[in-house]
Amino acid sequence: MFAIDLRERTPIYEQLYKRITELIIKGELKQDDKLPSVRELAKELGVNPNTVAKAFQMLERDKVIYSLQGRGSFIAAVQTDSIKERTLTAFDAAVAEALKAGLTADELILHIRNFNSKGTDKNEKEKTDE
Amino acid sequence: MFAIDLRERTPIYEQLYKRITELIIKGELKQDDKLPSVRELAKELGVNPNTVAKAFQMLERDKVIYSLQGRGSFIAAVQTDSIKERTLTAFDAAVAEALKAGLTADELILHIRNFNSKGTDKNEKEKTDE
DNA sequence: TAACTGTATTAAAGCAGGTAGTACAGTTGA
DNA sequence: TCAACTGTACTACCTGCTTTAATACAGTTA
Numbered sequence: 001m002f003a004i005d006l007r008e009r010t011p012i013y014e015q016l017y018k019r020i021t022e023l024i025i026k027g028e029l030k031q032d033d034k035l036p037s038v039r040e041l042a043k044e045l046g047v048n049p050n051t052v053a054k055a056f057q058m059l060e061r062d063k064v065i066y067s068l069q070g071r072g073s074f075i076a077a078v079q080t081d082s083i084k085e086r087t088l089t090a091f092d093a094a095v096a097e098a099l100k101a102g103l104t105a106d107e108l109i110l111h112i113r114n115f116n117s118k119g120t121d122k123n124e125k126e127k128t129d130e
Numbered sequence: 131m132f133a134i135d136l137r138e139r140t141p142i143y144e145q146l147y148k149r150i151t152e153l154i155i156k157g158e159l160k161q162d163d164k165l166p167s168v169r170e171l172a173k174e175l176g177v178n179p180n181t182v183a184k185a186f187q188m189l190e191r192d193k194v195i196y197s198l199q200g201r202g203s204f205i206a207a208v209q210t211d212s213i214k215e216r217t218l219t220a221f222d223a224a225v226a227e228a229l230k231a232g233l234t235a236d237e238l239i240l241h242i243r244n245f246n247s248k249g250t251d252k253n254e255k256e257k258t259d260e
Numbered sequence: 261t262a263a264c265t266g267t268a269t270t271a272a273a274g275c276a277g278g279t280a281g282t283a284c285a286g287t288t289g290a
Numbered sequence: 291t292c293a294a295c296t297g298t299a300c301t302a303c304c305t306g307c308t309t310t311a312a313t314a315c316a317g318t319t320a
Contacts, residue, residue: 011277025232037296048279069297070286080232087231088241094224095245101217102155102210109239111218115225141308167265178310199266200317
C-alpha cells in the first residue's frame with residue numbers, strides 16, 4: 001500500500017509524503033485512520049525509521065496527518081484542497097520551465113489531453129493490486 | 131545574458147544548460163554563434179571554470195553546441211524540436227504527479243491558461259534587460 | 261612564441277540523503 | 291505496576307553529488 005521505489009533519485013521521504021497524500025486523495029485513507037508506526041513502516045519498506053519519521057513530520061507540518069506521542073500518527077481532517085494547492089504550485093514551476101523553453105500553452109494543453117487518455121487505465125488498475 | 135541564480139537549489143551547470151537553450155529558443159543565440167570561453171564565462175558568473183565546462187559538455191553531448199579544442203564553443207545546427215522534446219519529457223513527469231495527486235486534466239489546463247496571461251509580459255521584458 | 265582555446269585529472273570542501281544506535285517521554289493493555 | 295508499544299530527539303557516520311582549486315596537456319591564433 002505504501003510502496004515506494006528505492007531506485008528513484010527522489011528522496012524516500014518525499015516519495016512517502018506524496019504516496020500518503022495520494023492515498024488520501026484516492027479515498028483509501030480516511031480521516032482519523034491510523035498509519036503504521038514509524039518503526040513498522042520502516043521495516044516494511046526496508047528503510048531507516050528516521051527516514052519515515054522525516055516524512056511523517058513533513059506531513060504533520062502540512063496538516064495532512066497528526067501525530068500523538070505514544071499513540072501513533074493519524075490522518076487529519078482531509079483537506080483535499082490544500083493538497084491540490086501544493087501540487088499546483090509544483091506544477092506551476094514545470095509550466096514556467098516549459099514556457100521558457102519555447103513551448104506554447106497550446107502545446108502543453110494538447111499534451112495533457114493526450115497524456116490523459118494514456119494514463120487513465122493505469123490509475124484504475126492501481127486501485128486493486130496494492 | 132547568461133545570468134544564473136547562485137542561491138538556487140538546482141545545480142549551476144543545470145541552470146546554465148537551460149539558460150543557453152532558452153537563449154537559442156528565443157533567437158538570441160543563432161547557429162555558429164561563438165559562446166564565451168569556459169574561463170571567461172566562469173569569471174563573469176563568479177563560478178569555477180570546471181562548472182561551466184560541465185554545462186558545455188552536457189550541451190555538446192545533447193548536440194546543442196559543438197566545441198573545438200583551441201577555438202571555442204559554438205551553437206550547433208539549431209534543433210528546436212529536440213530541445214522542446216526534452217522539456218516535454220520533464221513536463222510529462224509533472225503532469226503525472228499532478229494527476230496522481232487528484233488534479234484533473236481540466237484543472238491543469240485551466241491553470242495553464244491563467245498562467246499564460248500572467249507570464250507573457252515578463253517574457254517580453256526579459257528580452258531587453260539582460 | 262605568447263596567449264588564448266577546450267579538456268582532463270586529482271584533491272578537497274560542503275551539503276543532503278540515508279543509516280545506525282541510543283535515549284527520552286507518552287500511551288496502552290495485561 | 292510494568293512490559294511493550296508509540297513519537298521524538300540527538301549524535302555519529304557513510305555516501306554521492308556539486309563545487310572549488312590547482313595543475314597540466316593539446317590545439318589554435320595572431
